Amino acid sequence: MDIQTLTLTLGDSTHAGRTFDVMPIAGEEPVLQVTVSGAEETPVYVTVTDTQILCLAYLFEEQELLPQRVNELHENMLRLSVPMPLSSLGKTGDHYVVYGALSPTSGTAEIMQELVTLAENAIDLLQTFEDYLA
């Protein structure tokens, strides 16, 4: 699965009653911004490498957190990361992210399932961790 195919496929597809709005992000790396209907606030970014399809959504930035509660938040993030379907929690740069990695041989259905799950998980996580925001 490459970025071009994904762009064309997602734009015309529905999955579990959702549609996808796809926008390529300009730059050197092939990156797509995918907005899932019903979860528009948390767009999912998709990039395809030789070894994986990486999908990630931003949660919050380090400086948005209450410093005295960061350790507690980390503990909770680690605990939630395991049971959460198809998503893991992580950090890249200052961004806390929820992400999922798929095999490059994944089909459209798996990718769409991942995108929907990730966007919904991002919303649930934001609401769950709201109290940790400054």
Add this chain to the structure above:
Amino acid sequence: MRSVLNKILTAMRGSVNELGEAVVDSQGNRILEQELRDSEQELKQAKQELAALMAESASLARQIRSEQDSASKREQDARKAITAGQEELAREVAERIVGHERRGAELTQTREILQQRIDSIKERVQRAEKQLADYRRELQVVKTNERVLRTTAQIDTNINSQQSSLSTAKETLERIRERQAREEDRQTASASLEKELTGADLDEKLKAAGIDGEQDAVDSVLARLKDKPAQ
């Protein structure tokens, strides 16, 4: 692998990565890729050598068997000669047997030495394969890390150029709440529309006013039954 992971963590703790700079510099990456190619080359050579030695060992085994076969065949001949009282002939055959047995023993010794080399090369191949898998895994981690950093840097730049800034988590939460409220309103509205269409809302109003169609029907049936009691 541990050294690569530690390098990534150390670099991440600093602020060097704000612009998605490569954590393990591209020089380090090239070294890793070179090591990978060297390992691949070594593995290829070792496998070729192994194949050649194994072929040689198989050929030696064939030769040893052939010497043994010849020796046992000659033994039968020698016995026959002795039985026939041909002592001289039997001696000649016995000399042949000694020759076969010596060559057999020499070949066996050569093959044993060869087998030791094969075993050691097999071990080398296994080591190289493991090493190769390790390098590949390391390289994958390094490359994925760089890719993620570059990707997120690209997303940030892009979003920043479109909006004044990346929206904060609080703003996002506000928008989520607004949408959820809208969805709830829509559900409530469609539920009441449904009631209107099916007349359920009218039935509710009638019931509230003490007018219950269902109850009335039951009452009238009862009255009819009482009117004509069983005979």
